[in-house]
Amino acid sequence: MPFLPDSPALVAGHGRAVLLTHGGEAVEIRPGSVAKQLGGAVPLLVHGPATLKRLGNPAVQVLDLLELFAFVCPARGLAPTPAGLARALEMEVPETLEEGARLLAPMAEALLARLAAGKNVPANQDAAGLAARMGAAGWGWAPYVLAALGQPAARPDGMAMRLWKRLPKWEESAPRPPPSAFAVTSGQARARLATLLGPEAEQRPAQADYASAATAAFEPRQAEGQPHVVLAEAGTGTGKTLGYLAPASLWAQQNKGAVWVSTFTRHLQRQIEQEAGRLPEGTKVVLRKGRENYLCLLNFEDAMGVERYAVPLGLVARWAMASADGDLFGGDLPGWFAELYGHGLLAQIADRRGECIHAACPHFSACVIERVIRNAREADLVIANHALVMAQAVWGGLDDDYVPTRYVFDEGHHIFDAADSAFAVELSGAAMAELRRWLLGAEGARSRARGLARRLEDFAATDDAIKRTLDAALLAAKALPAPMFSTRLDPELESDKNPAEAFLRALRVQALARGTEAEIKGAMGFEVDLHPIDPGILPVAAALSAALEKLRLPLVALRQRFLERLEAEAETLEETSRQRLEGTARSIKRRAIDSITAWRRILDGLAAEAKPGERPGRIEFLRLDREAGTDRDVLLLSHLLDPTEAFIETIARPAHGMLITSATLRDGTDNETAWEGAEARTGAAHLAAPAIRAAFGSPFDYADRTRIALITDVNTQDMGALAGAYQALFQAAGGGGLGLFTAISRLRAVQARIAKPLEEAGIALYAQHVDAMDNATLVDIFRAEEHSCLLGTDAMRDGVDIPGNALRLVVFERTPWPRPDILHRTRRTHLSGGAPKDYDDAIVRLRLRQAFGRLIRRADDRGVFVLLDRQMPSRLLSAFPEGAPVIRSGLAEAVAGIRRFLQG
Template sequence: MASAPRLLLPDVPAIVAGLGRAVLVTPDGEIETLPADAAAARLRGTAPMLVHAPATARRLGIPGFEAAHDLLELFAFCHPAESCAPTPRGLALALDLPQPTDDEAAAALLPEIATRLLRDLADARDLPRNRDAAGLAARMGEAGWAWAPSVLAALGDPAAKASANAYKVWRRLPEWEDTAPAPPAASFPVEPAEARRRLAEILGAGAEQRPQQADYASAAAGAFAPREHPGAPALVLAEAGTGTGKTLGYIAPASVWAEKNGAPVWISTFTRNLQRQIDQETARLFPDPEQRRRRVVLRKGRENYLCLLNLDDQTAGGPPPYWAVALGLVARWALATRDGDLVGGDFPGWIAELFGSAAVLPLADRRGECIHSACPHYKTCFVEHSIRRAKSAQIVIANHALVMVQAALGGGEDGPPLRLVFDEGHHLFDAADSAFSADLTGAEMAELRRWLLGAEGGRSRARGLRRRLEELIGDRPELNAQLDAALMAARALPLPGWPSRLPGGGSARPDETPNAGEVFLRAAREQVLARTQDARDAGLYDSECDLFPVTADLPDAAEGLGRALRRLEEPLVVLRDRLAARLEDEAEEIEVGDRIRIEAACRALDNRALRPLRAWGQMLATIQADPPEPGQRPAFVDWLSLERRGGADTDAGMHRHHLDPTEPFARAVAAPAHGLLITSATLRDEGESEDDDPEATWREAEARTGASHLPTPAIRAAMPSPFDYASRTRCLVVTDVARENAGQVAAAFQALFLAAGGGGLGLFTAIRRLRDVQARIAGPLEQADIPLYAQHVDAMDNATLVDVFRAEEHACLLGTDAMRDGVDVPGRALRLLVFDRVPWPRPTILHRERRLHLSGGRPKDYDDRVARHRLRQAFGRLIRRADDKGVFVLLDRSAPSRLLHGLAPGVLIRRLGLAQAVTETRNFLAEP
């Protein structure tokens, strides 16, 4: 029986750990600073209160904790679907508590954070989402969750019985309902004056006047004009310097068009970070959360969402003890989440860090196994909810990958968007390159085999095609015969563990006969090793080689695999066609659910099997064709590759990319749309030509975005940044650090980070160098009270690392490409940016061909454009508000001055030694 809630704090020490030392607060309130080994010894046999147990253990130099009262777990239970950076300061920020200024204050604050969280839970115990909270906490307690007694006391039910049913969140989730098809969209234009008025309404009275933002909104309105000719969308290319306010600038005309015409506008980004930022900005358009949920929808691929059937499978009969706590926190989140997005949405990324990715990643449908209406949770499915909401929304916030893939697959589940805004438009080339490419590799073929045959030994829940289709096929002999033939033919694809059976793999037996897929992979591997230019790299690192001229074995292997793939493709085509024919032949008998399942099955056969099989067949035919003439401009770039990790093969095969991927983008995405806005802060390369010819920079922008492949010219617009870069920034090139000397590079990072007092972002062009620098400087920085976080080192995803960096004003962060683009850290949290060297493009075969054929006869300029663009993107992270100030440092004395032109207007570039750079950084950032 429920009783009055009470606050029950655990009688354990609280700890905050740095590298090599820790601050410990005893239950009596005594604060001690101890060496790491001494702190670890004191904590043995206890379940200390802390924040982020794996990170704390790593800093103490111990394998882990037998038990711990991790405040992140308590936060996730008490405040599900709310965000916080996984540090004491991050928790304090999220709970509106005083910010700790040092480790001692942070350790002393931990009991107060626990008290606040438990009080919040007690106050909210009557909310619907807490109806099963006590039973869930008790079940988690049986699995060893340290917080269970405290949570049960706060819920007023200390004797609650464990309930496995508490994991069955689908019982309390709303069901979607089908509605009549939406009427066709109207074609009313958006006038520039309308866009300006809507922008003013969003900003509100008394907002700062930003003329560039209003001009930008006016220009963006051109993308919402009626289309005049088929295949010729209204197209606007708009460059908006940092600080222009382009997000609200395009949301204004987009929202007007959606209201006037009764159809959604799709806003597409390249990074999840920006997708989340745009979603947050729409709160200014729709302040009421419920109205915003109806009118603004985030769309991602299915692999990003919680699959309720997977959760059901994992918790059926009660989850295994080692996952019970993690799945309990997922269940709490599922009842509060806005849209079920596990990746980059409101799901705390650090849950996977606390319990391991295996506890969370399998909960999403990452392998295309959705059974649609056959799923018992179909009516509460998060993906189905988002698809239906998107059709009636005004704003759909997607990403380039989803938009491109859906276009490549013929429109996808949402249908082709009529109006598109591509933010981060400078990434369209790369996004199209990924979406419209094909890979005939061991990993891809093995994945298709698994999708068709399901689990083949070992523990796996892979269903296979027979299980997914058995109810639709029933006892129809003509369908079963085709399914049997397809599954038999699928055995020509590489078996699981195929890399170990390659020559030198160590597990091949003399009596084993490789199938057609593995024969092809062996021939591809041999050609790569034969053509590797540096003998020292052969068999040690990833390698690639041109497809032509082919070795003697490759054409025969390609022919054999081609025959095998045709034997697989033919019955799958018949199976798809005969399933589709049921929709007409049995129209009066088929129930709605079965119709949906048949349509989904046909779509899955097309997308998951037939499309790659057709692409692979074309690639194999190329191998047997006459080789191209040297220097001939190809439509596609083909090459072979071998991937190795730790001295062992992991993948091999053939790759095909369009020479110019904006051609299929223009054909499949842009031409069907009625209007497009392509925008970015770095759309043009202003340092491209010696005479800074504006026309040349626009032509380059049109080529990189696909605008040059459309029949009507684009409207061009450029808004300068309102920021005073000349007085708010410094650009320094350090001339006395040898970039090849790891010790010198690490020392430079350390000196600069110390000079800035933290707030430094270090960018690297190679993961190996990042890890080396991190290992060298983490200790000295920690001793100076500057925490150091690093991508590819810390057990945190990129979004969590950025959240921590943003919350910890004196922290520093090391990262690679993902930290260069789309990261928004305003204020003093980012005041120094250090690049380890010029980010030249990797010298791959694909880059070589594009450099040769897409450079307009100036290959070196092509390389310069890539590097200059990356430097501009990095520089753009530094100043996010008018009152920001920061220093940009490049540790590459060989950096050509031409690459630094166009970083930002008025920026003075100075070349000096490290000691001078340190002094300049310290003095500039210390100025009021």
């Protein structure tokens, strides 16, 4: 057995922590005295940041078992708790803090034994040299890892971290021919679905009917600009994923083309990928995200020069060799990795700065991003997300102007919000400063940011036209906000020599003039209307527009020079030079020219104000951003009134077929008004030809398996009463509760009051915005620990998929009315059809449907939905499934009823 450190073990809960001493005695440890009680010993624990945060963040060294797990089992996830680690190692799961502390050393032994057993496998060929390199940087696990590998005296080996020499190389292939357009018949889709399900599967007629209806999206297009669009609502439990994968995979197979499946969340992307594993052998499925999600080898190499990064980069190196696709965010790198070392590190080693030099990169042939892009070009199914599909549609095509002909938009109820983000324009100090940094690189600060001159220095050295236009662009870029611009937002602190900063100062004056007294004196940022605009802003805006045009013109000329060379030197250019010229021309347009053009369109249109009550094409307003009461930025935001018009114009009309599906497309039952609302929210109302409508109810027996409780006697404005209600409800359910909040401050107030008493009752409580973990990690823990509870906001309402007993209670703190901001005010006025109240109600009902849909994910699930708002109008109850019992009662009666129902 490998030698283990003679270390104590530390497990922390809420208000209570246990230290297992050298002698095996379990003693309670108190916040504020951690270092003294440890006496210089280095404790074993699981998830150092979360554990130490609960103890007041003492400055002590620790041995985190998650680091050891990441080294021994790279590219594998687990819930980052002692119980989660025990499950991953197939050991008995601890139920108390004391049991967890006693299990830490055996779990460390198990991990080291696993490493020792596999020390001769190829994946561990360089493990000893890598561990020694990490040990030289202070990694506490290094001696024990080296002992397990049988090489206690191994020397640090920097080669083990040089991923570009170890990762497989990708190769270019001929462009894929365009697909044919043969239809998929209903019978074919049903037969494929039956094959995917297998002979022993439960018969679900609605699923087969759904697959049949989806085939209409794969018919040959009959007229230009008129795609076949199917709107299909599939109630929870219908089995819509396999329902659309069946016809989609058939179409791709027989037409030799790709179907792009787009969803809203990363989590559902991975779920769809797992379901696609049932497809026939040979079906090529690729999960595709934006470049900023993937490991960049050049940025990784840069980061290797920073000694404090040696340990996390060593673990990243282990992960990269085992990863399926190099996806740093939401892929097979555990979400808790960033929590251990900070999210900034992953941002540095991803392609987040838009500085890719493409074929000029020395690691281009091993680039994981380029490999994923090329794999997607040859795929049958590409599983993407709404943000990627819409952003690249704005740029004119996916992956070098490739435009798919067939789409499936899952989570179609999010199309409006996704399109709103994609087609909005932000003119702010941060956005302009980011463009300056992209063009000029680091300016005096210690940074590895490479400016455009450095990225193009070899081209500029041999091409005078490139050098002239590049020099002109870089000179003009100095009109953008300089570093630390936020310290110069006050007009009294700086002159107006920089036109961008002068514009920001003018906007700030108007924001402060239009804000309320509470907003002006408050610590939080706020929004105000742009129009009617202060006349003093117009000349400053005109000066900034002129400065931006001086920047745009040389960038346009620079891009044109690259395109000219591509044409003139087509026969002599080497492949790497051609790819680099194409990539740089594309980047200049997307990162600079398009942004500048959009900003100038806003600036030049400021004087043209819509009249009161007139329907605007865009909604423009100001936001003053603050941090801890200090002004950090001023944003001029421009949103389309109806962003689904742009979605239809840029994505739907060029396509041949599109399926838009969700469990919550409609607000209401099968009637014309409900469908019209669905068409408005998805953009189908803007199609030249009407969409095909299809709806399939849930197979679940909601009358038997669910209850809806509306609590009538809790004053939710009293934090003590609100917290008491949450505690009583969670204890009645014995855990398995998801608490949803409309405000972070209220969530934190409740968490602070109930965490300790719940823990004393054997119920662990986790909370978004409180625990040192991101949303994905919190959901993983909640899913794994059946009797835990979780508090969260909107992201938890829409992003949690937990079948089984782990989620059996959903508690909503109040009716989720839409935020009464400027965007919503304008849209409810002009998109409500003259019924703004109905517009608000529809949003609330859809949110309630989404929240209720978290409860029942399988036929044998049982759950209760609780709303603590005694003022919820009865007209909103149609959000819930027909037949689901709704009970208005006091808290005490509800607690007793919940206990009986869930136990029964």
